[in-house]
Amino acid sequence: MSEPAPHPPRRERERLRHRQEILDAALRVCATRGVEGVTVEHVAREAEFAVGSIYRHFRSKDELLKELVAVLADRYFQELDALVCGPLPYPEKLQAAVNLLYDRHVESLPLIAALYAAPGPMPAPGTPGAEELRALRQRQWAILDKLLAEGQALGGLAPGNRAPMVLALTGLVTSFARAEGSGLDYGGDPAADVLAIFLSGCSTS
Amino acid sequence: MSEPAPHPPRRERERLRHRQEILDAALRVCATRGVEGVTVEHVAREAEFAVGSIYRHFRSKDELLKELVAVLADRYFQELDALVCGPLPYPEKLQAAVNLLYDRHVESLPLIAALYAAPGPMPAPGTPGAEELRALRQRQWAILDKLLAEGQALGGLAPGNRAPMVLALTGLVTSFARAEGSGLDYGGDPAADVLAIFLSGCSTS
Amino acid sequence: MSEPAPHPPRRERERLRHRQEILDAALRVCATRGVEGVTVEHVAREAEFAVGSIYRHFRSKDELLKELVAVLADRYFQELDALVCGPLPYPEKLQAAVNLLYDRHVESLPLIAALYAAPGPMPAPGTPGAEELRALRQRQWAILDKLLAEGQALGGLAPGNRAPMVLALTGLVTSFARAEGSGLDYGGDPAADVLAIFLSGCSTS
Amino acid sequence: MSEPAPHPPRRERERLRHRQEILDAALRVCATRGVEGVTVEHVAREAEFAVGSIYRHFRSKDELLKELVAVLADRYFQELDALVCGPLPYPEKLQAAVNLLYDRHVESLPLIAALYAAPGPMPAPGTPGAEELRALRQRQWAILDKLLAEGQALGGLAPGNRAPMVLALTGLVTSFARAEGSGLDYGGDPAADVLAIFLSGCSTS
DNA sequence: CATGAATGAGCATTCATTCAT
């Protein structure tokens, strides 16, 4: 009698909205109770859904959390990639990238790490989540590598193996961000200091 | 007429040995299943004791894990402090400290962190373990601060606020150690690169 | 367009029915294994539920048992209070009260006492359940006091302090009820004898 | 070379002394932690013996507690029986018996009851301890029956079935003793009131 | 599709009892 076309889209939209609401709720619960403290019931209550409904959208609690990470990581990587591929001139581009890294580390990267990494070296290969974490690191590595490659070409970065530079950059950011996260205020500007040390180190000269 | 003394020592020794066996077993379980995955039953099985026996040595699972950390941390801090207070001349002392930091990070520091830090910024104050973690960090901070103060006096480190330097040093070490822990071999000497970047950064000149 | 109302009632009814089934099961378990011998698993098995289901209805084993007592006690006190406040003329009202006390003592009061009273004087204040038991006693005391006050006014009870009378009445009832409960049949009518002795004692004259 | 005779007695005496120390310790633990809260380790610590040593003297925790009751009960019954068989003239003898009952109820009978009686009617036949409790009651019953028989002959007690009188007497004592045990002070002399009500009841006339 | 009650395996912890020294 009528085309079945107009309806499905609405259904679909609704469904996606609910899925997103659940993810948002999960993120809030993670923030308040810590990742290990999350239960499906907490998420359900926070999202104002029934427990069973969560399972309509995600096969398991684990999948829900992985999806959450994927979403956050994606958002973050797109931002970072856009910046790296953007038109900013060099010293500013590097500083902007450090700022972004720093901000995201304070915000959501901890969650990502928490979900996948028993902090410490890395989840043993075979551990649940190990593969996903490896992929995340890979992706970040590629973007930062691109950033530093441009720096070598145009920004005064030392030539040669970029791997230690990538490690240095992320290590510095992580350390300063954790310090801020734990309430330490040493009286300086973290993002600026990260960049300064990354470029010139701590010795006189 | 005779002391009941000769025997107790054996009992005592035996007891301590078993206690240590349990701690060792716990460490092995942490390594294989991750800290969150540790179960009293796992530890018991690994230590080849009955569940109840664990509780004769430790009041609770929590206390067992805290003890484990305390032992590892103490060993590590004493080593580091001895080195820092030792007679080595400066550039070598710094390198030696970095080497030690690096080695211990690959080995046991991840466990320490894992036990106390929901990875991410820091456990919220009030969280179990938060206070202990804070104390650990404090202790490491103090030792490294001493190391860097000597560097400012005698070793060519830039004068001024040492806080960002401490953060930089630990961040660099952590990052390179994690990389090695996850199987990445970028073809360089991590400890040497850490020191080089810490001192001179990554830019040319 | 349509209310989602018609269904919830059924759910709700079902839920309450199950809750009641659990309470009933718990009472049966108390009767067979004694209060101290009650296990959540026993209750679950008796109620034909899974262990976890018990906890959907009661926050803890303790709360379940307290609820059980509250229900029984409430039923009993309402009955007793109704009788005491009722229109019966005096000698009959007193006999009716004794009958009721006696019957309930044989049935459920022992449970109530058992749940709250480590038999013996009383749970030390601070003991879990001590406060609740005190409240139960208070409530029974108030009702019986009212009953005896009316007896002093209209029923030939001696004037003066009613406290020993309350103690005497409950003591007599408890003793005769326990005797019946333990299978002793001395050949008399317990409730009648309780009243007779309460009023006139055991001496001639 | 020498007679083995002189020694055994000392050994035996020592052994009995230890046994008694354990019983005393058990009684103290019961008093502080409640009967249900007693553990073998508590008793051992209180008695300053090792856990295993307890089992040299008592086959099981249960047997230890039963022995404890037996000792207390025996002491109590002997006292009571001596009084009942003694030369006191009647009204005084009854009062003295009530006083003794009352005192022992406040002291150790609660323990006896606690050990054997889930308060309430009685442990179901077959329940552990049921038989022993029955025996205790029997013994008390016999003594009190003798007391009341003498009262019927010489002391103005009503003739006829003494069973309800026994029940009344114990019920009154128990009730008043419990009240005192729970801190209630109604302003009268409990033992005197017990006797008065037992003899003459609560009605005027 | 949404609901939320039911499930049951899993976990930390306790404690009576045994046994090698």
Place this chain on the structure above:
DNA sequence: TATGAATGAATGCTCATTCAT
């Protein structure tokens, strides 16, 4: 005989997952 470490079954409770309505 005394010791006390070792045992392991038992208990209260949690939580991811299922499924009838």
